[in-house]
Amino acid sequence: MKRGLIAATVVAAMLGSVAACGAGGGGKSGGEGFTGQKLTVWVMSGSNPAQWTKQVSEQFKKKTGATVEFKVQQWNGIQQKLSTALSEDTPPDVVEIGNTQTAAYAKAGALADLGDLKKEIGSDWNDAFNKASVVDGKQYALPWFAGNRVVMYNKKIWAEAGLKGTPKTRNELFKAFAAIKKKTGAEPLYLPGQNWYFLDGLTLGTGADLVKKQGGRWVSNLGDPKVSKAMDIYKQYQAFSTAPKNKDEATPQQGEVFAKGKTGAVIAMGYEAATAVKANPEIKNDIGFFTIPGETAAKPEGVFLGGSNFAVAGMGKNQELAKEFLKVALSKQNDGQLVKESGWTPKSADLAGVAQKNPAAAAAAPAAEKSGGTTPLIPQWAAVENLPNPIKSYMTAVLGGKSPADAAKDVESEINARLAQQ
Structure with missing residues (x-):
């Protein structure tokens, strides 16, 4: 949210x-x-x-x-x-x-x-x-x-792609997206480049910490390899999407994009189904949900509890x-x-x-x-997410071809300045 x-x-x-x-x-x-x-x-x-x-x-x-x-x-x-x-x-x-x-x-x-x-x-x-x-x-x-994010999918498109059941692992999900791309005219996944809270969930899945203590102060840990791994997973997801790399899920509202009936899935909060139905009541019976799968079937993907x-x-x-x-x-x-x-x-x-x-x-x-968590629970973190959110800039840079390490260096001074405000 x-x-x-x-x-x-x-x-x-x-x-x-x-x-x-x-x-x-x-x-x-x-x-x-x-x-x-x-x-x-x-x-x-x-x-x-x-x-x-x-x-x-x-x-x-x-x-x-x-x-x-x-x-x-x-x-x-x-x-x-x-x-x-x-x-x-x-x-x-x-x-x-x-x-x-x-x-x-x-x-x-x-x-x-x-x-x-x-x-x-x-x-x-x-x-x-x-x-x-x-x-x-x-x-x-x-x-x-x-609430936490789930995969909201279009049952009609998935059936057209010959998909049965729902994926239990991340690789199975990517194979499903590939099938949609190959067998239908739909976009497999609508995922803009700055869905920051989805990335936060991925960092929880990789065990990453977004901040660390240094000299008694909180500083950015965006350059950590575990954060890079989470961003690489995001990049794999985003490769199935034609959504803008410099926009978030509310610009435009992804539920309204999904409502057009040409999108296989979105990473969404449950209430976004209502947004889709309001925009197009006829899509109501085509909407389904499943848990975002993790690397193995035993543990779902990390998710931000907002x-x-x-x-x-x-x-x-x-x-x-x-x-x-x-x-x-x-x-x-x-x-x-x-x-x-x-x-x-x-x-x-x-x-x-x-x-x-x-x-x-x-x-x-x-x-x-099994996998829920939040952003860093420190008072200073609120300032980091104030607009313009530097982590969103980091995401766009990586999706544009910059290495996660270099993209992190570009924004860490701004993150550290915000963390130092209290």
Whole structure:
């Protein structure tokens, strides 16, 4: 999913006056005695589907006697707006924060410690989902949802190419793409050159670290041979595509490209199927999904788990009521509803059955469980992904013929400058 990330220095500057986490108290403990109170929850546009919202609101009121007001925010400009709100005396009680942004807000002292709540309601959550909520060993948020990329393919084109079943290894997938190229008039794969989060997944698969400690500071590790290996795999994928090497998957929206019915597959988030169907309703029954295969059938390809966490404002006056809300919103029942309704990847094994009811979620689950991860979980990383993202420039350069080592040298000074901003 697209996330505009804020430089960690901006967060720190805007929240420099925030008091220590956990200062707020308001309300009574135990989930009772809140009758007549109202809790404010900020969610991003598209995050809270209708049935989930109705279900959570009703259960929260029944449990506490309080009401919840969901205030929908837009992604454009949210970092500055959220930073300002969390520094005020009356911040929103609960906020949705992109999982890769959480560390920056936690370091700035803007979030309450939720360690006890995690032990109570999330003991069986997948560790890969939860890592982005933990900063310096403390639980500053709770994972709400996350998703990872899958292969979204056109069943009609694959049948035309004589393909049966779905590939279990990377080589089998490449052979399928080759068959589509040879036997049909379709483009085997639409993969623009700057699908950065797909590359991040490939680096997870090769065991690469994008940053390293040097002289007590974080610096780029883009020149590491393991990163080069991941980029070489990306290049092999991209060889089956005629997509621009200097664009990302949103320029244009790849779901809209897929909707034209002339593309064998895309590396996509599950929700992109809706984009395709909206553009061309007739393609609905032609869409299928499968897990991105890895080098062997035993382990799927590494995947970036992109999503959002719920956090409680450190300056909030209703922290006990906020925690009661999180107990409801993140219950097994409501997590299941979110998987069912939005196709997100289940964060516990108990929800595997629910995921099977959503083809995209079912395809995403195996990789999330065995191969899921994130970008570097350090506050400074947010600045690296600010536009223009130097890693995207690196990708385009390699696809244009430059060696990964030389392409890395071209951008590492910029990456290091951004990592040094905090």
